[in-house]
Amino acid sequence: MADPTAGPGELLIDIDAIGVNFIEIYQREGQYPLARPFTPGSEAAGRVRAVGPGVSGFRTGDRIVSQSVKGAYAELAVVPAERAVRIPDAIDSKLAAAVWLQGLTAHYLSHSAFPLARGDRALVHAAAGGVGLLLCQMAKLRGAFVIGTASTEEKRELARAAGADDMIDYTTRDFAAEARRITGGAGVQVVYDSVGRTTFDRSLDSLAMRGMLVLFGQSSGPVPPFDPQILNRKGSLFLTRPTLNHYVATREELVSRAADLFRWIESGELAIRIGAEFPLDRAADAHRALAGRQTTGKVLLVP
Numbered sequence: 463m464a465d466p467t468a469g470p471g472e473l474l475i476d477i478d479a480i481g482v483n484f485i486e487i488y489q490r491e492g493q494y495p496l497a498r499p500f501t502p503g504s505e506a507a508g509r510v511r512a513v514g515p516g517v518s519g520f521r522t523g524d525r526i527v528s529q530s531v532k533g534a535y536a537e538l539a540v541v542p543a544e545r546a547v548r549i550p551d552a553i554d555s556k557l558a559a560a561v562w563l564q565g566l567t568a569h570y571l572s573h574s575a576f577p578l579a580r581g582d583r584a585l586v587h588a589a590a591g592g593v594g595l596l597l598c599q600m601a602k603l604r605g606a607f608v609i610g611t612a613s614t615e616e617k618r619e620l621a622r623a624a625g626a627d628d629m630i631d632y633t634t635r636d637f638a639a640e641a642r643r644i645t646g647g648a649g650v651q652v653v654y655d656s657v658g659r660t661t662f663d664r665s666l667d668s669l670a671m672r673g674m675l676v677l678f679g680q681s682s683g684p685v686p687p688f689d690p691q692i693l694n695r696k697g698s699l700f701l702t703r704p705t706l707n708h709y710v711a712t713r714e715e716l717v718s719r720a721a722d723l724f725r726w727i728e729s730g731e732l733a734i735r736i737g738a739e740f741p742l743d744r745a746a747d748a749h750r751a752l753a754g755r756q757t758t759g760k761v762l763l764v765p
C-alpha cells in the first residue's frame with residue numbers, strides 16, 4: 463500500500479502510540495458497518511512529518527494527539543489538523559494516546575451529558591475499564607459519590623483506587639438492589655452505562671426519581687427496542703445515548719476539554735493506567751483481550 467500524503471487541511475504523522483477502543487471491535491464485527499477493506503483505528507499520538515496545504519498552527523516535528531486519525535493502526539497516517547491537539551512537553555506520547563479518546567469521553571460524560579454536582583450519586587459500569595477508571599476519577603473531582611461495577615476483585619480494587627466509594631460484582635450480584643442498599647433506598651441520580659444489553663433494564667431500576675441513564679456503549683451487545691412508557695413508570699426518568707463527536711463538535715470545545723485533561727495529568731489529579739501494550743502486528747491479540755474482558759485501563763498498540 464502506498465504511503466499516505468497530507469492533503470489540504472491535513473497533517474501527516476509518524477505514529478508513536480495507537481489507542482485501542484471498543485468501537486473498533488464493533489466496526490470489525492460489523493455492528494457499526496464500514497466500507498471494506500478499511501484500516502481500523504482513530505486514536506493516535508505522533509510526530510508531524512508533513513503539513514498539508516492551508517494548515518496553520520502546526521509545524522513539522524510537533525507532537526500531536528487526535529481521536530480522528532484516518533486508519534490509526536499504522537506507522538504513518540493523516541489527520542485533519544482541525545482535530546489534532548499539540549501535546550505538552552511534560553507529557554509523553556504514550557500517555558497522551560492513553561488518556562485521549564477515553565479521557566475526552568469521561569470528561570463530557572461527567573461535565574456535560576450529566577454534569578455531576580457535589581453530593582450526586584453516580585453508578586459507573588465497567589469501572590476498571592479504559593473509560594471507567596477515568597470516569598471514576600473525574601466524578602470524584604466533581605464531588606460525587608461513586609458506586610462502580612466490575613467483574614473481578616482485581617478490577618474492583620483498581621476502581622476503588624481510582625476513587626470509587628463502593629464496588630459491586632455485577633456478575634454475581636443484583637447491582638440495582640445493591641445500589642439501592644448502598645444509597646439507603648434512594649437510588650442514584652445517574653447511571654453511566656457502557657455495557658448495554660446485559661445491564662440496561664437494571665440500570666433504569668437503579669435510578670432515583672427523575673434520574674438519568676447515560677447509555678454510551680454496548681460492550682455486551684445492543685439494547686433491544688423498548689417502550690418509552692417505561693421511563694414514566696420507573697420515575698419520570700431521562701435516557702440519553704450520546705457520542706463523543708457531538709461533545710467535541712467545535713475546536714474550542716475539543717481544546718477546552720483537552721486542556722483540563724493535560725492540566726490534571728500534570729498536577730497529579732488524574733492517574734492514567736496503561737493496562738496493556740501490544741506491538742502493532744499483534745492488534746488481533748489486543749482485540750481478543752479487550753473483547754474478552756481481560757484488560758484494565760488503556761490498551762495501546764506500538765508500531
Ligand code: NDP
Pocket residue numbers: 482483484485563564567588589590591592593594611612613614617656657660678679680681682683704705706707752753754755756757758759
Ligand atoms: P473497556 O476497557 O471498558 O472494556 C469493556 C469492559 O466492559 C470490559 O472490560 C468489561 O468489564 C465490560 N463488559 C461487560 N460485559 C461485557 C461483555 N459481554 N463483553 C465485553 N466486555 C464486557 O472499553 P473502553 O473503555 O474502550 O470502552 C468502554 C465502553 O465505552 C465501550 O462500550 C465503548 O463503546 C464506549 N465508548 C463510548 C463512547 C461514546 O462517546 N459514546 C466513547 C468511548 C467509548 P468487566 O470485566 O468489569 O465487566
